[in-house]
Structure formats: C-alpha cells, structure tokens
Amino acid sequence: MKEFSRADRIGSQMQRELALLLRDAVKDPRLSEVTVQEVRVTRDLSHAKVYFTVLDKAEAEFFTRLLGKAAGFLRRRLGQAMKLRTVPELKFVYDSSIEEGQRLEALIQKAVSRDNGEDDG
Secondary structure, three states: OOOOOHHHHHHHHHHHHHHHHHHHOOOOHHHHHOEEEEEEEOOOOOEEEEEEEOOOHHHHHHHHHHHHHHHHHHHHHHHHHHOOOOOOEEEEEEOOHHHHHHHHHHHHHHHHHHHHHHHHO
16 A cells, blocks of 8 residues: 655645635635645645636636735645645646546547447448
C-alpha cells in the first residue's frame, strides 16, 4: 500500500480548509459559488495549485482573477488554521476536467449509437 507524502496530506488539508474559508470567511459572497476540487502542493511546499470549478464555466476567468486577488487573505488564514511554518503560495486554476469528461462521454455515446444503428441495418 502506497503511503501519502507530506505534500499530499497538506494538499488535502488545504482543500478542506479552503472550502471552509470560501464558504464562511470571505466577505465577497460570489466566492461561495466556488468548489475546490483539488490542491496540489510541490514537494518543497513553496507553491500550491488550487483547482476549482464554478457552475457557469463562462465565468471561470472572472473567478480566477477574483481568487487571485483573495489569495493573500486565504494564505494568511490557511497559515493560522493549519499552523504551518510556511504556507505555500496559492495559484488558482480552473478545473475543466468535468466538462472534458462530459464531452468525451457524449462522443462515446454518439459512436455507440451510430454503431448500433449500422448493425441493425
């Protein structure tokens, strides 16, 4: 069984803490629409990529900028909550994997239905 590295454990804890901070501590109510999907922390714990989604993917760029402006506040609050000596620098990235998965699923369904239609004829 593979053990999780320290960076993985910190990333999972950061994901939980960020979700709570976005829901409860941030003054901008629009940020409560953000769902934190994953946090990947570098091995040296200096940087963290925060992958997030929002309901309307057309607003992804807007929320990326908004989260970038709130990064300092979030980083400070993470440091208080997690009691880390150094808190990784946060970089927010829109996670398009859900839309990509849905697109691929639609393509597969289309191909299967086309194959079934050709077999019947």
